[in-house]
Amino acid sequence: MSCKEHQEQFQQRQQQWQELVTKACARFPERRETFTTTSGLEFKRLFTPADVENIDYVEDVGFPGLYPFTRGVQPTMYRARFWTMRQYAGFGTAEETNKRYKYLLENGQTGLSVAFDLPTQIGYDSDHALADGEVGKVGVAIDTLADMETLFDGIALDQVSTSMTINAPAAILLAMYVAVAENQGVAPEKLRGTIQNDVLKEYFARGTYIFPPAPSMKIITDIFAYCKDNLPSWNTISISGYHIREAGSSAVQEVAFTLADGLAYVDAAVKSGLDVDVFAKRLSFFFNVHNNFLEEVAKFRAARRLWARLMKERFGAQKPASMMLRFHTQTAGCSLTAQQPDNNVIRVTIQALAAVLGGTQSLHTNSRDEALCLPTEDSVRIALRTQQIIAHESGVADSVDPLAGSYLVESLTNQIEEQALAYIRKIDDLGGVVKAIEAGYIQQEIGDSAYAYQKAVETGEAVIVGVNKFTIEEAPPENLLMIKPEVEVRQREKLARVKAGRDQQAVQESLSRLRQVAEDGSNLMPAILAAVKTYASLGEICDVLRQVFGEYREQ
Amino acid sequence: MDIISGVLAGQTRALAKAITVVENDRPGKKELLRAVFPQTGKAFLIGITGPPGAGKSTLTDKLISRLRRQGKTVGVIAVDPSSPFSGGAILGDRIRMQQHALDDGVFIRSMASRSHLGGLAKTTVDVIHLLDAAGKDVIIIETVGVGQDEVDIVKIAHTTVVVMVPGLGDAVQIAKAGVMEIADVFAVNKADRDGAGKLVNELRAMLEMSEAAWQPEIYQTVAKNDTGIDELLAGIYKHWDYVRQAGIDQQKFRSNVERELITYLTDGIVSLAAAHPGYGRLLDELAAKRVTPLEGAEKLFQELGLNCNWEKREE
């Protein structure tokens, strides 16, 4: 059959189908006039080859491990090794969290992920007035190196990779980690893991900032430079869309604002004199995965392709590793419901499957009870088992990027890339991400999406099972994990003990040395490392930096 | 009434309650205003206006800090627009001033514009009277400089600071928006951005054409970094000195109370008219083009026992 005949036949069949559709719709009207994704992309009734006509397979899709990495960053993906199963955990004291880590490792988890409490994330010690009620609540409380030693007690740091969700004070926690490793006899170059270190999104999506943008960017590039020479296997930043999505953005906005942040970091690093092909391979990303399955799969593919193109075109990156978007994924916390919490297991499963089909490098699956409290051991085990079942039983990991070539998935991938790029250009026009934040643009865009979603839920246009449909009367849930107020008391006592027992003169000297370095603009990392080793507290170190750099206030 | 003595003694809670009474035309309003009125006319009124995103609140925040260091007490009225759809409002200017929340010498009140026929200007002047009588040395009125209502409020101030930023339209557009006439001091904020110099030059060129007695000065600030604020405040006080020397503050007080009188008159006459039994029928006649609005107004005045003729007699 010639190409022309083929096309005629296609049109003829399409015509026939249209007629069937008209008849069918007359008898059974469709549930909605239009079906859209969270980003407002249209789910057409049917996607056909006509929707992917403009895609050049080699240029746009290509092969895994090769530019533009649409199909994945490794040539064989999960056929060699599954993604890293990494459950975010941390609560109460370092002792309790250390026990949870050992439990997870015994159950087959392959990497650690540390959650810190809010005082730690915002650079206050547990005895600070603003820490009242917050100590150990959303993560583990770390005041001094002594807490970090307890946290990793009995865990060989050359055997695990550790991800730390820490941003404004990332340099300090990383220094503590290096110091603990040193005590264990593990050299810094052997350390593997990630610090989140993504301050930009804190200003518009998560709120745990300390310093204004300029010094924050300076601290971040100091970490890049320090790790290049001392921790070559450490991922120096995890550019995070997760919290942007949790704040209410659409999938397209998540990609756009995350990559825009990424561009700002690369730009800052290049301006500080670093070679893009030296540091870019240590950049990593962190995405959310929500319920709209096909849009989510397409989102990851689009993000990978767009980042590769941006790195090549804007920064002239040469090495493939500099263009690869490697990412961790967490299932959407905001999709969990307090009502009928067991339903969350199914949501998490669908989301996890999308992340795997989207080619994630590591994955956290949320626990069913997280809309109520911190997860219990039982819930965490189910969440981990969800990943293990997908890996070992579903077969989706056995062929690379199995949804490629789907008319719908390729078409959505294209559309997400285009729309995200349009946002990035808008941000360029505003003068970059920092200016866009200061102008309130990003906050406004996210706020609009969040409010539109809330309205859709309240009108019933968006159905949430167990919340606005299929509801039941429920007894209050039992067996929730609660953090007792004693944790705060114990942590403060420990801090007082550590402070009393340390060499005060060494502490003061290290802090004044740090102030000097902060003022003269040289790399902060060595001075911070020296300070944590004297058991100077996180709060004391941050206070010095606050005095020199000032504090950011909400716009 | 202890709310009155509270206001006069500068008590926060009484002052806050009094503002609510005034803002919502609650019972006791007349007595309250009667009691405070003799105590007014002492505060220095600074108006701050400019387009959304110019950094007015951050600038206000920094000015408050300076004024407090000089030992002055400060009242702030931060006006945000009401939603034309629901009548509600989100008043977010305070976010940038929360560091002063615990300072007894600073009283911040957010107000929604509730835009309609002078309503804003009316209550704002009353609220100023209250803050003034409560002993605030300086009262800052912050409002978005778009729309006649907002511009009106700013006219109440002794010294009006117009805040501009590079990248939000050039000086010509600003002149068209009618902002040039009301500015006593210009602040070019976010002056670390590209285009700040250009904006300053454009403003300067426009000001050179003016023949007014007071020539506004232009100050460059970066409010978020606390840069240029001292100079700006000095510029504001320079204008304040001029105002007092030229006796403008007395004139202002007179024109402000006249403005207030006019808004109450307008407000009153409109409510009287609307409550008149013939009002609905009159509207029907207007809609049917049987009567012109001018004739309608005259007719209503007559029925209310008032005589009003818009046609001027030949001299």
Next chain:
Amino acid sequence: MAKRIKVLIAKPGLDGHDRGARVVARALRDAGMEVIYTGIRQTPEQIVATAIQEDVDAVGLSCLSGAHNNLFPKVVQLLREQGADDILVFGGGIIPDADIPGLKQAGIRAIFRPGTPTEETIRFINENVSE
């Protein structure tokens, strides 16, 4: 002029998750209320001082970090100390059932958890704000 309900939406503590607070603020605005939003990281003292200066009818507190048992009652207590206990206080966030009786006892009149329609919050305010 008609009386408009004035509400303060505040985030006590260190929690930076303001999606819920901002969505509620918008919903209240769209229901015709005047809403003052304080921004994140407010101390109970700041919240109370703001509520008093603004003479609000109600204060909505949002906290997702688990510090609600410390922070919410503190706000009510400080309002009381200032003689402003006529102000209605309600809260929202990730708050376990077990904590609710204690919070209510402390004077927090209602708790709205994730998944609560904003309509419910609006109705609650309309019904409980005293004139």
